[in-house]
Amino acid sequence: DAGVTQSPTHLIKTRGQQVTLRCSPKSGHDTVSWYQQALGQGPQFIFQYYEEEERQRGNFPDRFSGHQFPNYSSELNVNALLLGDSALYLCASSLLDRGYPEAFFGQGTRLTVV
Amino acid sequence: ELKVEQNPLFLSMQEGKNYTIYCNYSTTSDRLYWYRQDPGKSLESLFVLLSNGAVKQEGRLMASLDTKARLSTLHITAAVHDLSATYFCAADSTGTASKLTFGTGTRLQVTL
Numbered sequence: 456d457a458g459v460t461q462s463p464t465h466l467i468k469t470r471g472q473q474v475t476l477r478c479s480p481k482s483g484h485d486t487v488s489w490y491q492q493a494l495g496q497g498p499q500f501i502f503q504y505y506e507e508e509e510r511q512r513g514n515f516p517d518r519f520s521g522h523q524f525p526n527y528s529s530e531l532n533v534n535a536l537l538l539g540d541s542a543l544y545l546c547a548s549s550l551l552d553r554g555y556p557e558a559f560f561g562q563g564t565r566l567t568v569v
Numbered sequence: 570e571l572k573v574e575q576n577p578l579f580l581s582m583q584e585g586k587n588y589t590i591y592c593n594y595s596t597t598s599d600r601l602y603w604y605r606q607d608p609g610k611s612l613e614s615l616f617v618l619l620s621n622g623a624v625k626q627e628g629r630l631m632a633s634l635d636t637k638a639r640l641s642t643l644h645i646t647a648a649v650h651d652l653s654a655t656y657f658c659a660a661d662s663t664g665t666a667s668k669l670t671f672g673t674g675t676r677l678q679v680t681l
Contacts, residue, residue, distance in 0.1 A: 486667045497573075497657055497671035498612070511668050545611060549666045556600055556619070556666035560612040 459548050459561035467567045476531040476564045480548030487529040490545040541568045571662045575672035590675045592641040592658035600661040601634050601641045605654045648679045
């Protein structure tokens with residue numbers, strides 16, 4: 456089991472550009488959640504995808520959008536990048552089953568906006 | 570809105586000593602998670618606490634949950650250098666681990 460995989464691992468973008476980050480969930484998981492972790496902070500919830508729909512969203516602007524594919528993999532898109540978007544972006548997968556609630560995290564994508 | 574607070578934010582301790590990290594959360598949340606993060610790395614799941622009074626132990630780490638007090642603790646026994654990392658607690662407002670609210674983290678430094 457490869458666990459949760461994210462790509463790319465590092466990315467440098469210029470202000471105003473757009474970026475797409477990718478995540479493949481752990482085998483058997485159907486839910487993908489995205490988090491932003493600024494340096495020295497705890498991860499902040501961006502949104503959650505289940506059955507190819509955004510189910511919950513945190514306090515992030517519409518510049519942050521996502522998608523989930525039929526194979527449960529997911530993308531996070533950020534438009535009009537700002538310097539403040541520089542962070543570690545983490546993807547977590549889980550199974551929408553209250554009997555076994557556990558989230559597993561990928562290795563993250565380090566985004567630097569210059 | 571669910572809020573999670575950890576203390577201390579930074580902890581420097583000598584090898585062999587014991588210490589406790591505290592995690593308070595603001596609203597009802599019956600599930601509490603502890604993660605470890607090494608510098609530049611992702612989050613490693615340590616404990617999943619699913620009910621009031623839950624206690625779990627792994628090696629030198631022991632976590633407990635008191636849902637009535639809205640408090641979880643992570644106790645470190647006889648610390649070793651390898652435990653140096655940042656520890657996060659996270660509360661779950663959905664019951665499915667799909668939307669976790671994290672504390673600010675406790676950076677633990679174990680010195681020789």
